[in-house]
Amino acid sequence: MTHKEKADQLLHQQYHCSQAVFGAFADDFDMDLKTVFKISTCFGAGMRQGGICGCITASLLVLGMAIGFYDAQDREQEVYGNKKTEEFIRRFTEQMGGDTNCRDILGKDISIPADMAAVRQEGLILKRCPRAVNSCIEILEDMLSDILKDMTESNIDPQDIPENDEMQSILKSIGKLKRFRRNVNNLLLSSEKEIGFIQYDIRKFKIVNDLYGEKFGDEILDFVKKQTKESCTEGQFYINLRSDVFMVVMEFEYEGELVAFIQRLDAKIASYKNVKLQMSYGVYTVEDRRMELRQMEDRAAMARKAAKNNIVSNIIFYKEQFKESLYNRKFIEENMQTAITERQFMMYLQPKYSIAKNEIIGAEALVRWRHPQRGMIYPDQFIPVIEENGFIQKVDYYIWEEACRFIHKCKEAGIAFCPVSVNVSRVHLRDNECIHVLSDMLKRNGIPKGMLELEITETADDQQISFKALQLKEEGFTLLMDDFGSGYSSLNILLETPFDVIKLDKKFMENMMVSGKGRLILEQVVSMANKLDLGLLAEGVETKEQVELLQSIGCDQVQGYYYAKPMPQEEFFELLKQQYGK
Numbered sequence: 001m002t003h004k005e006k007a008d009q010l011l012h013q014q015y016h017c018s019q020a021v022f023g024a025f026a027d028d029f030d031m032d033l034k035t036v037f038k039i040s041t042c043f044g045a046g047m048r049q050g051g052i053c054g055c056i057t058a059s060l061l062v063l064g065m066a067i068g069f070y071d072a073q074d075r076e077q078e079v080y081g082n083k084k085t086e087e088f089i090r091r092f093t094e095q096m097g098g099d100t101n102c103r104d105i106l107g108k109d110i111s112i113p114a115d116m117a118a119v120r121q122e123g124l125i126l127k128r129c130p131r132a133v134n135s136c137i138e139i140l141e142d143m144l145s146d147i148l149k150d151m152t153e154s155n156i157d158p159q160d161i162p163e164n165d166e167m168q169s170i171l172k173s174i175g176k177l178k179r180f181r182r183n184v185n186n187l188l189l190s191s192e193k194e195i196g197f198i199q200y201d202i203r204k205f206k207i208v209n210d211l212y213g214e215k216f217g218d219e220i221l222d223f224v225k226k227q228t229k230e231s232c233t234e235g236q237f238y239i240n241l242r243s244d245v246f247m248v249v250m251e252f253e254y255e256g257e258l259v260a261f262i263q264r265l266d267a268k269i270a271s272y273k274n275v276k277l278q279m280s281y282g283v284y285t286v287e288d289r290r291m292e293l294r295q296m297e298d299r300a301a302m303a304r305k306a307a308k309n310n311i312v313s314n315i316i317f318y319k320e321q322f323k324e325s326l327y328n329r330k331f332i333e334e335n336m337q338t339a340i341t342e343r344q345f346m347m348y349l350q351p352k353y354s355i356a357k358n359e360i361i362g363a364e365a366l367v368r369w370r371h372p373q374r375g376m377i378y379p380d381q382f383i384p385v386i387e388e389n390g391f392i393q394k395v396d397y398y399i400w401e402e403a404c405r406f407i408h409k410c411k412e413a414g415i416a417f418c419p420v421s422v423n424v425s426r427v428h429l430r431d432n433e434c435i436h437v438l439s440d441m442l443k444r445n446g447i448p449k450g451m452l453e454l455e456i457t458e459t460a461d462d463q464q465i466s467f468k469a470l471q472l473k474e475e476g477f478t479l480l481m482d483d484f485g486s487g488y489s490s491l492n493i494l495l496e497t498p499f500d501v502i503k504l505d506k507k508f509m510e511n512m513m514v515s516g517k518g519r520l521i522l523e524q525v526v527s528m529a530n531k532l533d534l535g536l537l538a539e540g541v542e543t544k545e546q547v548e549l550l551q552s553i554g555c556d557q558v559q560g561y562y563y564a565k566p567m568p569q570e571e572f573f574e575l576l577k578q579q580y581g582k
């Protein structure tokens with residue numbers, strides 16, 4: 001985000017002009033927004049009297065952070081700072097045509113309550129203040145780059161400034177950042193190859209810091225910086241953006257080169273003094289070189305953040321859909337609670353069939369979100385988000401309860417046998433709550449345990465989850481291993497966790513069907529399941545050929561579009577009634 005975009009965003013969030021301007025530069029000084037807002041509020045006093053515009057005080061704060069003097073003996077620095085302050089005020093006054101007071105810019109005096117009410121009512125801040133905000137940002141950006149030039153051209157070599165000198169080290173980082181951006185801009189202008197941005201940070205660095213102390217944390221950062229520096233050759237530039245966030249910009253011809261670079265670097269920084277370091281890498285490959293540099297950096301940052309949450313890979317490439325997915329995330333977070341209270345979540349049921357009997361033998365409960373404006377939202381679009389923020393717990397309880405009610409309804413209608421399986425997110429398996437919730441639900445709805453089955457996906461070996469699954473099993477629940485063959489060491493997990501049924505993943509089956517060797521593996525899995533006395537069910541069965549193949553190798557239970565899609569529970573109930581002649 002550019003400074004102007006950031007300031008505009010803050011104004012829209014109802015921050016004052018002084019907060020918007022200082023806030024826009026917060027990142028440059030590695031300051032958190034909260035502190036920046038508090039400081040700029042104190043200095044916005046003139047503005048609150050309708051007097052001097054808050055943009056001016058905020059801009060002087062920005063300049064102060066970059067060059068303010070702090071050593072009473074350092075007259076040179078003081079004179080330089082004063083000169084720059086005057087320069088700013090002169091340029092701002094010129095650009096604003098003399099309007100430097102809040103009451104001139106807004107056309108109202110906010111110290112008068114009636115005027116303030118009018119400002120609010122007519123939304124004058126968003127209409128009139130951006131002129132001042134944008135002017136001062138333009139001037140500041142220009143001045144900061146001049147200041148850098150002054151600095152690099154003067155005899156103060158930024159490399160010589162001692163590290164413990166806080167203000168100077170800020171100048172030093174501005175200097176480094178500017179130099180880095182200049183190099184990258186030159187690369188973007190001159191290189192005939194593709195350009196990639198790789199941004200990375202240390203996973204859970206805060207915990208490392210807390211655990212081993214900040215001094216050790218700093219050592220780690222130095223170590224990462226050194227390894228990064230050594231990894232970069234000509235045409236590759238690096239920067240330590242802030243604390244544990246680093247970025248490398250490099251040329252490449254094939255994306256594989258970027259991955260290879262990352263893998264080499266990752267191997268070098270895998271651990272420091274026996275402390276394991278796990279990194280998250282976000283990659284942005286430039287498509288349009290006219291885009292602002294900051295926007296490219298932002299995209300790499302977005303990819304890095306996505307890599308943090310990804311358990312499969314620590315390298316994520318920025319894709320256009322990220323933007324949309326951020327929007328999507330916000331929508332979900334803002335609407336999920338209402339969705340529960342207004343019963344927008346619905347249970348769909350997908351029948352499971354026996355091939356030999358050509359009969360329904362059960363169903364899987366799958367959640368759907370019917371939003372009054374957006375229509376049907378499918379689980380793949382919202383489950384990952386609510387798994388991350390923990391809300392999945394509420395949604396699952398809701399679906400489990402629906403499933404229990406459905407089973408109860410079948411019993412009442414004289415349909416004695418129709419087990420329903422529900423999905424159990426890994427989030428539940430971290431504590432004991434779900435065991436109590438499930439047992440309580442069964443009791444309340446008068447349901448025998450065998451009728452409610454639990455589907456658990458194991459994506460990696462996880463002792464804790466295996467242990468919880470064992471407890472559920474001891475409570476008498478039937479456990480289905482979901483998505484077998486789609487992820488990690490599935491066979492190991494079979495040793496650790498006492499599953500009753502394996503659900504063969506759709507992809508696994510598809511892959512297995514294409515060659516004779518694959519078919520052999522599939523046969524072995526079926527025979528293994530038989531020997532271990534495990535039930536087997538194939539998911540995502542779409543074609544007649546698949547049904548025939550499964551039957552020929554001895555897998556009888558299936559679920560998939562070939563037989564039926566997931567459907568509203570009422571529809572499934574009708575199907576069941578037909579089958580049982582009720």
Ligand code: C2E
Pocket residue numbers: 350365366367378379380383392395396399423424425455482483506539540541542559560561562566
């Ligand atoms: P899953 O548990 O593997 O569920 C099977 C998914 O495959 C369902 O997608 C189903 O509609 C789809 N499917 C079934 N037959 C076929 C077929 O023949 N071909 C194809 N292409 N797809 C088929 P759905 O309903 O979109 O659910 C996606 C995933 O979301 C589920 O995968 C499950 O992991 C999760 N999920 C759904 N409902 C819940 C829930 O209530 N709680 C939790 N925790 N997760 C849920």
Ligand code: CA
Pocket residue numbers: 364423455482
């Ligand atoms: Ca499932």
Ligand code: CA
Pocket residue numbers: 482483503505539
């Ligand atoms: Ca599945």
